[in-house]
Amino acid sequence: MAAETQMKVSDQVAVEINKMNKWFGAFHVLRDIDLTVYQGERIVIAGPSGSGKSTLIRCINALEEHQKGSITVDGTVLSNDIKNIDRIRSEVGMVFQHFNLFPHLTILENCTLAPIWVRKTPQKEAEDIAMHFLEKVKIPEQADKYPGQLSGGQQQRVAIARSLCMRPRIMLFDEPTSALDPEMISEVLDTMIELAEEGMTMLCVTHEMGFARKVANRVIFMDQGQIVEQNEPEEFFNNPQSERTKLFLSQILGH
Amino acid sequence: MSDNQISFVRTHMLPEAPPPVAATGVVKWLRENLFSSPANSLLTIVSLYVVIDIVISAAPWFLNGVWDSPSLSACRDILDGNVGGCFAVLSERWNQLLFGFKYPSELYWRPGLAFILLFVAGAPLLFFKLFPSKMLIFTGLYPFIAYWLIWGGSLLVPVFALLGVLLGAFVYKRTVSASAGMAVIAGFVAALIFWILSGFITAPMANVLAIEPVPSRDMGGFMINLMLGVVCVSLSVPFGIMLALGRQSSMPIIKWICVVFIEFIRGVPLITLLFVANVVLAYFLPPGTAFDLILRVIIMITMFASAYIAEVIRGGLAALPRGQYEAADSLGLDYAQAMQLIILPQALKISIPGIVNVAVGLFKDTTLVSVISMFDIVGMIRGPILASAEWNGVYWELFGFAALLFFVTCYGISQYSQWLERQLQTDHR
Ligand SMILES: Nc1ncnc2c1ncn2[C@@H]1O[C@H](COP(=O)(O)OP(=O)(O)OP(=O)(O)O)[C@@H](O)[C@H]1O
Ligand SMILES: [Mg+2]
Helix, strand or coil: CHHHHHCCCCCCEEEEEEEEEEEECCEEEEEEEEEEEECCCEEEEECCCCCCHHHHHHHHCCCCCCCEEEEEECCEECCCCHHHHHHHHHHEEEECCCCCCCCCCCHHHHHHHHHHHCCCCCHHHHHHHHHHHHHHCCCHHHCCCCHHHCCHHHHHHHHHHHHHCCCCCEEEEECCCCCCCHHHHHHHHHHHHHHHHCCCEEEEECCCHHHHHHHCCEEEEEECCEEEEEECHHHHHHCCCCHHHHHHHHHHHCC | CCCCCCCCCCCCCCCCCCCCCCCCCHHHHHHHHCCCCHHHHHHHHHHHHHHHHHHHHHHHHHHCCCCCCCCHHHHHHHHCCCCCCCCHHHHHHHHHHHHCCCCCHHHCHHHHHHHHHHHHHHHHHHCCCCCCHHHHHHHHHHHHHHHHHHHCEECHHHHHHHHHHHHHHHHHHHHCCCCHHHHHHHHHHHHHHHHHHHHHHHCCCCCCCEECCCCHHHCCEHHHHHHHHHHHHHHHHHHHHHHHHHHCCCCHHHHHHHHHHHHHHHCCCHHHHHHHHHHHHHHHCCCCCCCCHHHHHHHHHHHHHHHHHHHHHHHHHHHCCHHHHHHHHHCCCCHHHHHHHHHHHHHHHHHHHHHHHHHHHHHHHHHHHHHHCCCEHHHHHHHHHHHCCCCCCCCHHHHHHHHHHHHHHHHHHHHHHHHHHHHCCCCCC
């Protein structure tokens, strides 16, 4: 398993980030980011708080605008054109730290909304797809409830199913488990591992190092808006090169 | 068994048990709510005394009330010095109080029918979970049917008005994917041009498919208050939404138009706007344009209410977490879809109490039109009825009746809104 995951999964490029820079006002959050993600690759992004991890993956689906350099998603260069952005967003799924389910819609409606309105899928078909993915995340019986009636772990799994219903080519995860109680973390991670095994291209900001070891092809370490180190998980954890990485690892693995 | 035993192992699990039946009964309720302490008991007794006193002194006024008499003096003769209300003014003049003094009495059935249809049209909108959504088609047609029933005249007028709306909606739909704000403006302009042009067709054909026309100046009574209230509330909610969204627009022109409009309108008293509608607008309009007074008043009150509703909705929008916008964006929904499906349903739900507040206030403010010599219910009472020789001096009964009509309507609105809030509650906190 380990040897297999460390192989480059494909030669097809899913995301290509080239000398990308971003500022919040005068604050230089991301500096000269270069990153190529291949189709089917699983990348874990780690780093101290405020290092720009969220901002980086939010740039990939244009939730944040970058000011310099280029981002190419699935062969399309991200531009300011709304149509272009909406199309890329419909190909890229995103899972948030705080789930961000739509509280006024049922679980099923949460999942069918985007396929019906963006993909113009007929309602019946969209519901079938939604039930398929709700079964996959193991909560089909909650389909008619509202998000407020579910536990955090269940909500996060619904959020994953909601993204999958759009049949995305790439999935972005921004600390999907850090708002969850410990006993719910594993149910969400299990879902993500299953997704990884099916060959989904994933970029995942997380501090779950067990997850990183298990599924990542590559771990990226960021600090102060830059990529400081990237490597295969085993190498990254056992043999970190930079001082910053060593310090970071000693802090999160120390206890 | 020793006292300091710490270790414990449960040998069997407890079965689920029903909750204890709460102690009930009238006596228990009284004791808990009315006589829980000496101070509370004292308050209860004093309040009881006041309530009983009011009922005893007001009862004869109602019980001895005279319902059948041609004038106030005749009524006083019947009462013969006893305390009693002179409700005969209501049974004599009910038609003027409801329809004004010039609306042809043989046509009362038309506004009456429009009033009944209002409930048919409103039901699928207000109780959307209980009625099939197909009924909304009738709701959409209702304004034009009601206009035709109340004003009469050629059927072509409401038909062309409807076509203008449809054209505007079509233009909006065609352009919305480019820019929602511009699409709204384009839709308006298209509808406006269509209406102006259609005026050239409908004016010479006033007798085609016509029923007896009733001009605006012949309308009055509570009918005017209801009409202004219903029309202005139902127009000002969509306009308020547009203004609130426009205020957040990334396009500076749209944003500034909305900000200036909202701030200007909120800074001016409604009564000033009504005077503008009555007098000043007439100067600006080309002579000969029969720009109806009721229409001008509707425009002014709607502008006034939409500015307030826009601010209420802005509060609702601000209360939504940013994550909702981001989730909608990340799924690839465009701006119009995100607003329509995700943001507005939640923002409006939060805004319901504020919107209802504005609506109730607006409905009562429709009585202000009496100062620009329109004979709404207050105008009718203060003008034709109190000025008549028969009923000069009947204040309590008339204003009490007007107050009752307003109270019933406003209380109904308030109860409905609370019911709606419960219906929409999905967060189960
Ligand atoms: N909208 C914003 N406006 C201004 N500054 C921002 C904004 N969003 C983030 N920042 C700043 O940018 C920096 C990077 O933020 P980011 O959220 O990407 O960090 P992160 O690595 O995800 O941290 P964490 O682990 O705490 O989530 C932080 O210093 C943050 O304060
Ligand atoms: Mg973050």
